[in-house]
Amino acid sequence: xxxxxxxxxxxxxxxxxxxxxxxxxxxxxxxxxxxxxxxxxxxxxxxxxxxxxxxxxxxxxxxxxxxxxxxxxxxxxxxxxxxxxxxxxxxxxxxxxxxxxxxxxxxxxxxxxxxxxxxxxxxxxxxxxxxxxxxxxxxxxxxxxxxxxxxxxxxxxxxxxxxxxxxxxxxxxxxxxxxxxxxxxxxxxxxxxxxxxxxxxxxxxxxxxxxxxxxxxxxxxxxxxxxxxxxxxxxxxxxxxxxxxxxxxxxxxxxxxxxxxxxxxxxxxxxxxxxxxxxxxxxxxxxxxxxxxxxxxxxxxxxxxxxxxxxxxxxxxxxxxxxxxxxxxxxxxxxxxxxxxxxxxxxxxxxxxxxxxxx
Ligand SMILES: *Cc1c(COP(=O)(O)O)cnc(C)c1O
Numbered sequence: 001x002x003x004x005x006x007x008x009x010x011x012x013x014x015x016x017x018x019x020x021x022x023x024x025x026x027x028x029x030x031x032x033x034x035x036x037x038x039x040x041x042x043x044x045x046x047x048x049x050x051x052x053x054x055x056x057x058x059x060x061x062x063x064x065x066x067x068x069x070x071x072x073x074x075x076x077x078x079x080x081x082x083x084x085x086x087x088x089x090x091x092x093x094x095x096x097x098x099x100x101x102x103x104x105x106x107x108x109x110x111x112x113x114x115x116x117x118x119x120x121x122x123x124x125x126x127x128x129x130x131x132x133x134x135x136x137x138x139x140x141x142x143x144x145x146x147x148x149x150x151x152x153x154x155x156x157x158x159x160x161x162x163x164x165x166x167x168x169x170x171x172x173x174x175x176x177x178x179x180x181x182x183x184x185x186x187x188x189x190x191x192x193x194x195x196x197x198x199x200x201x202x203x204x205x206x207x208x209x210x211x212x213x214x215x216x217x218x219x220x221x222x223x224x225x226x227x228x229x230x231x232x233x234x235x236x237x238x239x240x241x242x243x244x245x246x247x248x249x250x251x252x253x254x255x256x257x258x259x260x261x262x263x264x265x266x267x268x269x270x271x272x273x274x275x276x277x278x279x280x281x282x283x284x285x286x287x288x289x290x291x292x293x294x295x296x297x298x299x300x301x302x303x304x305x306x307x308x309x310x311x312x313x314x315x316x317x318x319x320x321x322x323x324x325x326x327x328x329x330x331x332x333x334x335x336x337x338x339x340x341x342x343x344x345x346x347x348x349x350x351x352x353x354x355x356x357x358x359x
Contacts (some may be wrong), residue, residue, distance in 0.1 A: 003177040005343035007333045008321030009151055010175065011295060015338040018249045036245045039240055050234075051206060053248030060255055061184045063207060064299050068230045071244045076102065076174045078224075079204060081189040083145065083170055084110035085219050086226050087189070087212060091116070092142035095167070098122035099131055100150035101327060102172055107145075107346075120144060127155040127328075130288035133162055143168040149176035149194070151355040152325040154298030155291040160186060168212065176295045177205065178254055179337055180263035183212035185312065186213050194243060197295070198250050205274040254337065262337055269335045270294040282355035286330060300330035307331060310354055319347055 006013040007108035017311045027325055029036050032045055039046045053060060054069045063069060072078070083106070088094045092117040096107035104124075118141075121132035121272040144164060148171050156176055160183075163169055168188030177192035184190070188244065189208045218227035228236050256260055276290070277283045277299050286298040301307045307330060311323050324330040335344060 002318070004320045005317040005346055006320055006339065007335070007343070007347070008255075009196075009325070009332060009334040010193075011201045012334055012336045013334050013338045014200070014246070015250060015253045016340075018246065018253055019339075021249055022246065026130070026133050032349055037242045041235055041241050041339050044240040047243060049248060050239075053244055053251060056248060056251040056255055057187060057205070058230070060178065060251060060259065061182055061207070063184055063282075066211070067184065067207050067209050068226075070208065070226075070229050070234045071203045071239060071247065072229060072234065073203060073240050075201075075204055076172055076193040077105070079172070080106040080109040082224055082305070083112070083143075083189060083191075083222075084113060084115050085220040085264065086216075087168070087170070087225055088142040089216055092140050093138040095133065095135075095137055095141050095144045097135065097144065097146035098124055098128075099147055099155060100128045100153045102151065102174070103145075103147040106172060112119075115161065123155075128155070129286060131155050131157055131291040135164060137164060141167045144168045145170040145172070147172040149173070149179075149213070149293055149295050151175040151296050151334075152328060152332075153287060154285075154293045154296045155287050156293035156295060168209075174204075175334075175336075176293070178259065178262070179266050179295060183260045194247050194333075197338075198254075199247035200243050201238040203247060204266065205247070209312075224342075250338070251254065259299065265341065266294045266335065266337065269339065269341050269344040270297060272341075272344040273333055273335070273351070274299050276348050276351045276355075280352075280355050286328065295334060295336060297333045297335065298324060298328065298330060299332075300324075304329070306358060313354060314347070314350060317346060317350055319350060321345075322347075 026035050058071050094110045095118050096121050108228050118138035120135040123130050123132055145166055171190045172189050174193040175196040175198050191206045193204045213226050218225045277285050283299045290336050322333050324332040324333050
């Protein structure tokens with residue numbers, strides 16, 4: 001069975017080893033006579049799967065007991081709302097860094113529910129093609145929220161030392177979570193939809209420092225309260241059991257390699273494609289060079305017709321998912337953790353040949 005070179009921005013490629021393990025255990029998980037999908041979330045077997053998933057996350061990021069690791073549903077979009085609802089208290093101001101569509105959506109969600117908000121920095125003036133490096137924080141800040149990797153525009157804050165440390169830091173890491181080492185102690189809360197780098201769609205990892213909610217009365221809406229999910233160990237209601245199981249397998253796959261090696265590999269993979277862009281007049285990167293993402297590589301060709309031809313010819317080589325997001329156009333190659341290096345080699349080679357043939 002031949003698999004495609006899957007550059008999809010999300011849901012994205014999963015490690016082949018993980019897919020094979022799921023296949024092997026699909027009908028009878030570890031000889032128990034049923035699949036993970038068919039287990040009670042309160043069963044001993046599932047409890048083990050869940051606890052091991054949380055434990056692997058804690059080992060990977062050296063998460064201390066000051067934090068809770070949650071697996072929720074509702075996607076990153078629900079976290080836009082929950083962060084604002086739970087963590088901006090009366091008289092406090094949610095500070096936002098606007099670097100793209102997702103970061104802006106989080107800001108708009110906070111405004112929509114009537115919270116005090118403030119734009120600490122924005123790159124909207126240049127269609128989000130760069131990353132602001134200085135932040136103007138409001139009085140009485142509740143937190144500073146930013147997005148580490150801007151999936152649509154192709155920029156990534158790879159150095160988080162530029163963010164202030166004297167106010168709680170919140171980050172949407174949906175599209176570069178666990179693509180490199182991370183000091184979780186810098187953060188009050190991080191969240192990441194699983195479907196980009198750590199699993200299938202259906203669950204969102206949330207790591208929250210518990211004192212962030214201890215100080216305040218919990219919000220009244222049961223399912224939107226972090227306290228509900230911390231107290232219920234992500235099982236207040238039926239959690240997305242199968243996606244969480246797969247996340248557990250992907251985390252083990254990451255742990256086996258180590259985050260340093262994962263990062264090295266990601267640098268090498270993206271480098272193959274950026275090298276082609278940098279060494280040609282034919283392809284134009286769409287973002288400031290120093291801010292570009294190792295996860296989502298955005299570029300344009302001379303015309304839309306040429307881009308269409310490029311995407312079509314790529315398909316014949318099983319290169320898939322390289323059409324840019326509708327709000328930006330052009331091309332986007334997503335090179336998440338699980339994408340084999342071989343796929344980047346195939347794409348880079350194709351790009352060189354296409355430029356020669358059509359330049
Ligand atoms: C994909 C993505 C989202 C949206 O995730 P949903 O699961 O669809 O809510 C939010 N933020 C970032 C950075 C993303 O890449």
